[in-house]
Amino acid sequence: MSAEPTERRPGVVMHVRCPDQLPEETYRQVLEQLHELSAVVRTLPPTAAPVDLRGALRYHRATAVHLGEILRLRTASRYGVDVRVGIGPTVTVAATASAQVEGAGGVLAIEAAHAADWLALLPVQDLHGIGPRQAAVLRRYGVDRVGLLAALPAAIVQRLLGKAGRIAAERARGTDPRTVTPRRVPAACPPPSASGTASPTMSSTALRRGRPCSHRSCSSAPNCVAASRPRALTLTLTFAGGAAWEKARRLAALRAEDLVDGNQVAEQLSLDAARRARLTAEETADRIREKFGPGAIGPAATYRPAS
Structure with a gap:
């Protein structure tokens, strides 16, 4: 007796778009209203959030x-912000x-049974995930509607758009296996006060080690580590005569998502015994330096032989 496979029920996703140039504080307030409706909210700063x-x-x-409609009523009455809400199976x-x-x-809801037909009539550039360059390539070959994109074999679309072509073809047919993963906006430090007090600075060591924010008026200081990591560095030199020299460097945009505790992550086993021993020795040496000082331990070749 074999069990028949059960058909997966379509999801119900609400995608919220706030007005452009929305202040960060207002965006956080809109997110609070979303969390009152559902516990599964993913923030997409600065103005969007799927639920x-x-x-x-x-x-x-x-x-x-x-x-x-409840979300629109609450955001408009409490914060003076109207939002655009899209509802669909994916x-x-x-x-x-x-x-x-x-x-x-406004609110626009698309039923799961009509999703593919509704997408088919849209211009290809209106499909979420299709960028301007990809849309230009598709129009060059006469694919100006989402329905035409859905009718093409995935292999042809992949040849036109590269690796993203196969995903674009599946989404054009209304297929999207992604789920909404909860993620909150990290707490932020308050701006400098109106009295002109300079904002707090953090040492390079604190930034590397991810120490909490030292701002006394920041209510989220214990959780302010993520907001305190820099994405750009600026060096400013002011000379005695009043002239200044400034140099800025943008750091690489690297973001880690869906973080969990370290004890919940699988550890990659190493078959290199020498490398594993070296890493263990380095970790032990760091602990000794932290306890007894930087000169307590070091490479054997740097020490003079005992007389």
Whole structure:
């Protein structure tokens, strides 16, 4: 007796778009309203956030459209901000729908059964995830609608767009296996006070080790490590005569997501015994220097032989 495979139920994703140039504090307030509707909210700064509503529909005993209208009412009445809400079975459909909302705000819901047909009529550049260069390449070959993109074999689209072509073809057909992963905006330090007090600075050692923020008025100081890591460095030299010289360097954009505790991560086994021994020795040496000082231990070749 074999069990029949069960069909996967379509998801319910709400994609929220705030107005452009929205202040960060207002964006955080909108996110608080989203967390009151659902526990699964992924922040996409500076103005967007997808939300998984599957559990929220059962909890609130309401439809997705009704929750979208509640969100608009709360953000407009409390913060004076109207939002555009797209609802669909996948992240791609919901994000595409929110971009199609006309005006400053509104709700557009696309049913799972009609998602592919609705996408097919859109211009290819309106599909979420298709950039201007990719859209230009597709139009050059006569693919100006999402429906035409969905009709092409994935291998041909991959030849035109590269590695992203196969994913674009699947999303054009309404297929998107991605799920909404919860992620909050990291706490931020407050700006300098109006009295002209300089904002706190952190030493290079503190930045490398990820020490908490030293700002006394920051209520989120224990959790302010992520917000205190620099993405750009500027060196300014002021000379006695008043002239100044400034040099800026932009750091590489590298972001780690979905962080978990270190004890929950699998450790990669090493078959290089010499390398493993060297790393163990370095870790032990660091502990000795931290306890007894930097000159307590070092390479044997740097020490003079005992007489």
